Amino acid sequence: MLINTPPSSDQNSNITSKILVTGGAGYIGSHTTLALLNAGFNVIVLDNLTNSSAESLSRVQRISGKTLEFIQGDVRDRKLLDHLFTTHSIGAVLHFAGLKAVGESVVKPLDYFSNNVVGSVNLCEAMAHAQVFNLVFSSSATVYGTPKEMPISESFPTAEPTNPYGHTKLIIEDFLQSLAKSDPRWSIALLRYFNPVGAHQSGLIGEAPNGTPNNLMPYMSQVAIGKLKFLSVFGTDYPTHDGTGVRDYIHVLDLADGHLSALKAISNRTGVNIWNLGTGIGYSVLELIRAFELASGQAVTYQIAERRPGDIAECWADPTKAADELGWKANRGLTEMMTDTWRWQQANPEGYGG
Numbered sequence: 579m580l581i582n583t584p585p586s587s588d589q590n591s592n593i594t595s596k597i598l599v600t601g602g603a604g605y606i607g608s609h610t611t612l613a614l615l616n617a618g619f620n621v622i623v624l625d626n627l628t629n630s631s632a633e634s635l636s637r638v639q640r641i642s643g644k645t646l647e648f649i650q651g652d653v654r655d656r657k658l659l660d661h662l663f664t665t666h667s668i669g670a671v672l673h674f675a676g677l678k679a680v681g682e683s684v685v686k687p688l689d690y691f692s693n694n695v696v697g698s699v700n701l702c703e704a705m706a707h708a709q710v711f712n713l714v715f716s717s718s719a720t721v722y723g724t725p726k727e728m729p730i731s732e733s734f735p736t737a738e739p740t741n742p743y744g745h746t747k748l749i750i751e752d753f754l755q756s757l758a759k760s761d762p763r764w765s766i767a768l769l770r771y772f773n774p775v776g777a778h779q780s781g782l783i784g785e786a787p788n789g790t791p792n793n794l795m796p797y798m799s800q801v802a803i804g805k806l807k808f809l810s811v812f813g814t815d816y817p818t819h820d821g822t823g824v825r826d827y828i829h830v831l832d833l834a835d836g837h838l839s840a841l842k843a844i845s846n847r848t849g850v851n852i853w854n855l856g857t858g859i860g861y862s863v864l865e866l867i868r869a870f871e872l873a874s875g876q877a878v879t880y881q882i883a884e885r886r887p888g889d890i891a892e893c894w895a896d897p898t899k900a901a902d903e904l905g906w907k908a909n910r911g912l913t914e915m916m917t918d919t920w921r922w923q924q925a926n927p928e929g930y931g932g
């Protein structure tokens with residue numbers, strides 16, 4: 579669909595002219611692409627649309643009043659990547675592309691190792707070939723496993739993941755560490771996200787999961803809109819203040835800003851840098867339900883259910899390192915996360931297909 583952008587005249591061009599965003603049509607990628615455009619970057623999105631729609635990118639352009647280039651394709655397609663790097667002057671890659679459904683990864687591990695691990699290796703090979711060494715990778719707090727204490731700082735050890743999805747993130751982190759050791763030109767950010775929620779305040783872009791959602795926030799908002807009957811609260815016997823699971827929910831717009839800060843930081847660094855992207859505050863499932871009810875004015879019907887296998891009791895970030903080294907912190911609170919999710923859900927009951 580989209581049109582080539584004019585060269586940027588902005589101050590961020592030290593990372594050079596164009597940013598390749600893999601998986602940029604997806605939930606976090608689309609919000610980050612918007613932030614990049616707003617900051618004056620030229621953006622090329624590569625996405626195979628397995629879990630997204632190009633409509634998200636049309637809306638990103640609508641919101642920003644700027645254009646981007648979209649290539650529909652797969653990160654495992656080396657020929658395509660080589661062509662992309664040859665025909666564009668790319669200064670850095672934000673790598674979101676991959677599959678992310680924990681439960682599905684247990685059933686289809688090959689898909690996860692192929693898209694996530696093989697895709698990332700292929701991307702790095704093409705980057706090295708093109709002499710592009712700046713990479714921001716979407717990792718996850720899942721790599722910490724079940725930490726002994728809270729909050730989780732980057733110095734905590736990583737742990738054996740409980741599912742193939744988590745494995746792929748850890749394997750990619752490990753090979754990126756080896757890569758950076760092998761060649762000092764690499765400058766890599768491993769961003770460990772906590773629980774992204776929320777949507778852009780326009781209500782035009784947001785999370786649009788295929789089929790029945792697995793995660794709490796989209797599930798709850800589909801209950802509120804009447805698409806799903808009730809929410810199951812997975813476990814009320816955790817050692818937390820109200821017995822339900824506690825997580826660090828972070829607004830996707832704060833997360834997007836974190837990528838811009840990381841991008842800027844790696845232009846002055848080499849090697850691998852790890853940053854947690856979280857708020858530092860944990861909320862329980864019941865607190866989230868109440869906050870969503872308040873923000874939406876809708877009752878969320880729920881039932882208490884068994885614990886979900888593989889879930890941990892609590893998980894929240896120590897975001898100090900990102901604050902100190904990136905000058906970034908999450909600014910948006912729980913009410914804004916809930917209000918923005920509800921606005922998006924109401925305006926787009928069928929996601930981008932509606």
Ligand code: NAD
Pocket residue numbers: 600601602603604605606607624625626627628629630631651652653654673674675676677678693697716717718719771772773774
């Ligand atoms: P998403 O599914 O909305 O976005 C991923 C995008 O990658 C989709 O648009 C999909 O079509 C595309 N894609 C998948 N495989 C591809 C391939 N082989 N080639 C090209 N494109 C491909 O997911 P998201 O929530 O935006 O997550 C983005 C990244 O952040 C993922 O790597 C995910 O693992 C990671 N992450 C997400 C969360 C979360 O809770 N959403 C938490 C931690 C980490």
Ligand code: WQD
Pocket residue numbers: 678680717718719720772773774792793794795797809810811812813822823824825863886889
């Ligand atoms: C949050 C809380 C559930 C659904 C997952 C991945 C993780 C990362 C983020 C990618 C937990 C409870 C949930 C429901 C519920 N993704 N819950 N009823 O499990 O913290 O993290 O997404 O990297 O790797 O595992 O997020 O939103 O699924 O769950 O009670 O229908 O909500 O038990 O306490 P989670 P979630």
